[in-house]
Amino acid sequence: MELKNLRKHIHTLATLPDSDAEVVSCYLTLQAGDLTGRSAFDAQVRLLTQGVTGTARQDSEDALGRIQKFLATGLLPDARGIALFARAGAEPFFLPLQFRVPLPNWIAVDISPNIYHLVELKDTYHRYVVMISTEESVRILEVNLGAVTAELWKDRPELRKRVGREWTKNHYQNHRRDRTQKFVKEKIKILDKLMSAGGLAHLILAGNPRIAAQVAQQLPKHLAAKLIDTVPASGGAKASDIVQATISAFVQEEENESRRAAEDVIRAVRTGGLATVGAGPTLEALQESRVDKLVLAQGFKPAPGWQCTTCGIALVETTKPLKCSQCDAGEFRGLDVKEEMVRVAERDGCDIEVVQESDTLMAHGGVGCSLQYRSAAEYVTRA
Numbered sequence: 001m002e003l004k005n006l007r008k009h010i011h012t013l014a015t016l017p018d019s020d021a022e023v024v025s026c027y028l029t030l031q032a033g034d035l036t037g038r039s040a041f042d043a044q045v046r047l048l049t050q051g052v053t054g055t056a057r058q059d060s061e062d063a064l065g066r067i068q069k070f071l072a073t074g075l076l077p078d079a080r081g082i083a084l085f086a087r088a089g090a091e092p093f094f095l096p097l098q099f100r101v102p103l104p105n106w107i108a109v110d111i112s113p114n115i116y117h118l119v120e121l122k123d124t125y126h127r128y129v130v131m132i133s134t135e136e137s138v139r140i141l142e143v144n145l146g147a148v149t150a151e152l153w154k155d156r157p158e159l160r161k162r163v164g165r166e167w168t169k170n171h172y173q174n175h176r177r178d179r180t181q182k183f184v185k186e187k188i189k190i191l192d193k194l195m196s197a198g199g200l201a202h203l204i205l206a207g208n209p210r211i212a213a214q215v216a217q218q219l220p221k222h223l224a225a226k227l228i229d230t231v232p233a234s235g236g237a238k239a240s241d242i243v244q245a246t247i248s249a250f251v252q253e254e255e256n257e258s259r260r261a262a263e264d265v266i267r268a269v270r271t272g273g274l275a276t277v278g279a280g281p282t283l284e285a286l287q288e289s290r291v292d293k294l295v296l297a298q299g300f301k302p303a304p305g306w307q308c309t310t311c312g313i314a315l316v317e318t319t320k321p322l323k324c325s326q327c328d329a330g331e332f333r334g335l336d337v338k339e340e341m342v343r344v345a346e347r348d349g350c351d352i353e354v355v356q357e358s359d360t361l362m363a364h365g366g367v368g369c370s371l372q373y374r375s376a377a378e379y380v381t382r383a
């Protein structure tokens, strides 16, 4: 799947209007076209309907039936991960998404689709270009969400054929050196065009280490700024193995980027900048549409969340509140805070960074955000 399609699907899920029925969100890892943990999955499915009666039970069973049917008939042979969203009731909804990278085995029933794992996937694997150079050829590939989705360019100059018997070894080597130089220059031009046309912001060079180093050296400034890493490969390496190696390099760089975003937020908080940390303040800023970038630690485990069923305001509290601070009503429903955060952030088009490991962010509650502007209340306290 391409990143732009995943973005579209996430937006659809984040803005799906509530209905009378709940949504089953189901993520699974696949191997050789089948579920990796079939029995664990079946046990989880049974748990979902336990103790549920009436229409709610029928709706859950219908949604799960739809998912089971798809798993039996709709899996792509090369899918490694699948995400399924199903809702029965008066406004049925069904969306299956298949990926070339694994997803955690996870299932939940909620009012809204649970999109956190899709958001994490989008942040981890998004999109980059690999240029594989060898002595004989250059290939430029686009990698989307952990899979090659396009061969942007392929070139195999027929150099060896032109080296006739009349050429001396020396002559050939000089020719080859000049030619490699010219070859590198030409290919950088093509790379530049392809990257700017496709709006691609990340580049990895791979293949023959000597040629890759030459390419890196000759990259113009604006392309050098997009270069994430150089991944050398031996002459006989298969393109698929080279791409696999670049994926690891990309995931590492993406993690560094997310970590920097977390550090920026914490620095801003400490220096009175436009940012906040902790589950409560972050959720509040999201609900007031003041968030620029949301930064979450993978290990973020917030206290329970509560949503007022009258005015819709959500808050983080260990125990269920007695009265809503906004509208005085007393009815609340339980809320998955992490899911609510990513749902609101995606709905409003905020950037989201998921950090795998950040002790600093975890020490500040595991979540934070940079802000577009301060709340009115904050101005009052500051005055």
Ligand SMILES: [Zn+2]
Residues within 6 Å of the ligand: 308, 309, 310, 311, 312, 313, 324, 325, 326, 327, 328, 329
């Ligand atoms: Zn309320």
